Amino acid sequence: MVSTLWALAATAILPVAxxxxxxxxxxxxxxxxxxGRYFRNKTSPFVExxxxxxxxxxxxxxxxxxxxxxxxxxxxxxxxxxxxxxEVLTVKAGDTLEFAHTRxxxxxxKDYQWYGCPEGxxxxxxNGTQWEVPYMEFAHPGPVVAHLSQVPDGLxxxxxxxxxxxxxxxxxxxEFYHDDPDRIIFLAHNYTGRPGRIIFDIPSxxxxxxxxxxxDLIWAYYKDSQRVSGGYTQLYPSCLQVxxxxxxxxxxxxxxxxxPENLCRDCxxxxxxxxxxxSSLEAVRSPITMVGMLVGSGMYGGQGEPDDDYVYPGxxxxxxxxxxxxxxxxxxxxx
Ligand SMILES: *[C@@H]1O[C@H](CO)[C@@H](O)[C@H](O)[C@H]1NC(C)=O
Ligand SMILES: *[C@@H]1O[C@H](CO)[C@@H](O)[C@H](O)[C@H]1NC(C)=O
Ligand SMILES: *[C@@H]1O[C@H](CO)[C@@H](O)[C@H](O)[C@H]1NC(C)=O
Ligand SMILES: [Cu+2]
Numbered sequence: 001m002v003s004t005l006w007a008l009a010a011t012a013i014l015p016v017a018x019x020x021x022x023x024x025x026x027x028x029x030x031x032x033x034x035x036g037r038y039f040r041n042k043t044s045p046f047v048e049x050x051x052x053x054x055x056x057x058x059x060x061x062x063x064x065x066x067x068x069x070x071x072x073x074x075x076x077x078x079x080x081x082x083x084x085x086x087e088v089l090t091v092k093a094g095d096t097l098e099f100a101h102t103r104x105x106x107x108x109x110k111d112y113q114w115y116g117c118p119e120g121x122x123x124x125x126x127n128g129t130q131w132e133v134p135y136m137e138f139a140h141p142g143p144v145v146a147h148l149s150q151v152p153d154g155l156x157x158x159x160x161x162x163x164x165x166x167x168x169x170x171x172x173x174x175e176f177y178h179d180d181p182d183r184i185i186f187l188a189h190n191y192t193g194r195p196g197r198i199i200f201d202i203p204s205x206x207x208x209x210x211x212x213x214x215x216d217l218i219w220a221y222y223k224d225s226q227r228v229s230g231g232y233t234q235l236y237p238s239c240l241q242v243x244x245x246x247x248x249x250x251x252x253x254x255x256x257x258x259x260p261e262n263l264c265r266d267c268x269x270x271x272x273x274x275x276x277x278x279s280s281l282e283a284v285r286s287p288i289t290m291v292g293m294l295v296g297s298g299m300y301g302g303q304g305e306p307d308d309d310y311v312y313p314g315x316x317x318x319x320x321x322x323x324x325x326x327x328x329x330x331x332x333x334x335x
Pocket of ligand 4: 020021063139140234
């Protein structure tokens with residue numbers, strides 16, 4: 001217990017300037033695009049108006065909290081304001097994508113943070129002062145999830161606000177560290193400064209058309225912690241605007257999630273139970289005392305024991321054929 005509390009404290013006191021990050025670069029079949037290209041940008045600074053966090057000032061890398069504006073939860077802070085100026089990436093169903101993140105503000109971007117990174121990665125931090133240089137570490141432990149939302153007929157992706165359904169196509173979760181049943185390790189965060197890589201395919205059965213492709217790392221807060229000023233659980237959403245070429249016509253399967261309704265603070269991945277009520281601002285303002293996107297200290301610190309009832313956030317996952325629940329790994333037996 002002492003060690004999990006220590007981990008909790010250590011995670012919580014990371015200096016602000018060193019914390020936070022943004023997914024901002026994509027590679028298609030192993031070829032990296034320019035940083036920022038095809039991603040809806042975020043407004044920085046941005047004050048979340050008329051929400052439970054009214055007055056919260058978000059900067060480029062700041063987390064988005066479940067109580068922020070729907071648009072900020074969908075694709076990042078005020079991102080819809082940048083939709084029209086964002087290019088659309090053409091990909092083929094079945095293409096392999098990789099996503100890279102940065103902790104460095106756009107004004108401080110240098111070529112050596114993007115080009116010549118180890119192992120062909122899309123970002124790195126050769127001047128970093130923490131963890132394992134030159135890797136671009138993730139500041140926080142949590143699952144990475146990616147979703148597709150199909151643009152409604154007759155609409156351009158540049159005009160689509162993401163209010164439709166989102167179908168999960170990727171989860172990078174945790175494993176048990178060296179088979180220790182009391183210690184997990186989130187594969188993206190990796191607790192070493194050498195982050196896991198975010199690589200997945202666009203399902204080859206994805207119907208032709210335009211989509212928002214959202215990628216997010218979700219750092220769930222400790223369920224017994226006090227309400228923290230500004231938030232509960234940190235989300236790091238970014239969206240690509242994509243046009244998928246495919247021989248398949250039609251729509252994604254039903255059964256996706258809505259955002260923010262299903263990424264509320266009361267739904268750490270619990271599939272359905274959360275917050276139809278969150279759809280109105282009044283509900284957001286009302287005191288809700290359920291647990292949600294909230295976890296035990298082991299998962300919050302990212303290197304302790306998992307919650308027995310943990311469910312990865314983001315709903316059912318689609319592999320191109322079926323929708324299924326991505327189950328966390330089975331706890332190894334004690335030796
Ligand atoms: C994205 O927004 C940031 C501020 O949030 C700005 O510094 C940067 O130049 C913008 N990028 C593009 C491509 O417009
Ligand atoms: C940061 O790292 C790059 C690449 O290794 C190097 O060229 C540059 O001089 C470094 N800058 C500082 C301020 O250390
Ligand atoms: C985690 O970090 C260790 C040590 O740096 C490294 O050997 C391992 O490959 C990393 N795991 C992943 C999933 O990248
Ligand atoms: Cu952070």
